[in-house]
Amino acid sequence: MELDHPATAALRIEDVLAALNHPARLHVVRTLAANDELSCQATLPDMTKSSASHHWRMLRESGIVEQRREGRYLFMRLRRADLDSRFPGLLDAVING
Amino acid sequence: MELDHPATAALRIEDVLAALNHPARLHVVRTLAANDELSCQATLPDMTKSSASHHWRMLRESGIVEQRREGRYLFMRLRRADLDSRFPGLLDAVING
DNA sequence: CCGACTGTTCGAGGCGATTCGAACAGTTGA
DNA sequence: TCAACTGTTCGAATCGCCTCGAACAGTCGG
Numbered sequence: 001m002e003l004d005h006p007a008t009a010a011l012r013i014e015d016v017l018a019a020l021n022h023p024a025r026l027h028v029v030r031t032l033a034a035n036d037e038l039s040c041q042a043t044l045p046d047m048t049k050s051s052a053s054h055h056w057r058m059l060r061e062s063g064i065v066e067q068r069r070e071g072r073y074l075f076m077r078l079r080r081a082d083l084d085s086r087f088p089g090l091l092d093a094v095i096n097g
Numbered sequence: 098m099e100l101d102h103p104a105t106a107a108l109r110i111e112d113v114l115a116a117l118n119h120p121a122r123l124h125v126v127r128t129l130a131a132n133d134e135l136s137c138q139a140t141l142p143d144m145t146k147s148s149a150s151h152h153w154r155m156l157r158e159s160g161i162v163e164q165r166r167e168g169r170y171l172f173m174r175l176r177r178a179d180l181d182s183r184f185p186g187l188l189d190a191v192i193n194g
Numbered sequence: 195c196c197g198a199c200t201g202t203t204c205g206a207g208g209c210g211a212t213t214c215g216a217a218c219a220g221t222t223g224a
Numbered sequence: 225t226c227a228a229c230t231g232t233t234c235g236a237a238t239c240g241c242c243t244c245g246a247a248c249a250g251t252c253g254g
Contacts, residue, residue: 012194013194017191021115022211026111041230050231050234051212053233054211054232055212056231072222074230089185089186093183093187119242121242136200144243145243145245148242148244150202151202151242153201154202169199169200170199170251197252198251198253200252201251202247203246203249204245206244206245208244209242210239212237214235215235217232217233218233220229221228223226223227223228223229
């Protein structure tokens, strides 16, 4: 299973906006903003695995987060520098509500 | 028919993100960014009236645009200063793609 | 007054996003 | 080896948004 992340230059604002348009994914983004790196599980502990996996995928494929595998765990963190360079201010607006 | 616009302090990022999450509404925003003020009709000339009206309402109620009635016309413009003060950078990210 | 015009509202239909359980792959530790 | 764990994928059901036509309100010009 390959974790494909879009290149910084390939980030599309439409995809980012779509990914941000859901309470659960917004929660993940804000949680990551306060925690640097977390296991996927830790970001959506009260959601069904299959639903959570769907949201993690959207965040990854839109370029909002990067994921790193370590054993049976998957860790995620915000692609803050990438987002700030492509869409300055967007992430802060989302995090600060 | 009252055109109720949310106050600047009441703008919610969730509503703004939802409003931006549609090609037609993104088109309106980008068209307004290049034209200051336009009649509603001019922003979505090729769409059914009822569908267009739905999108104009979402943009207005989320606080992205303000509308002004003049006779039988309705003009709209971006609430650029309001958006910049609440969510700095967001509008530019959307406009510049 | 009357037809043409801009825009709203309503209900119905369509369609994509979300959700879930079940089955699965891979890892870990006993 | 084997059970427990993290996470993915699949199909099916559900939910909500989008779309449209029809009817409507208000305005304008003749």
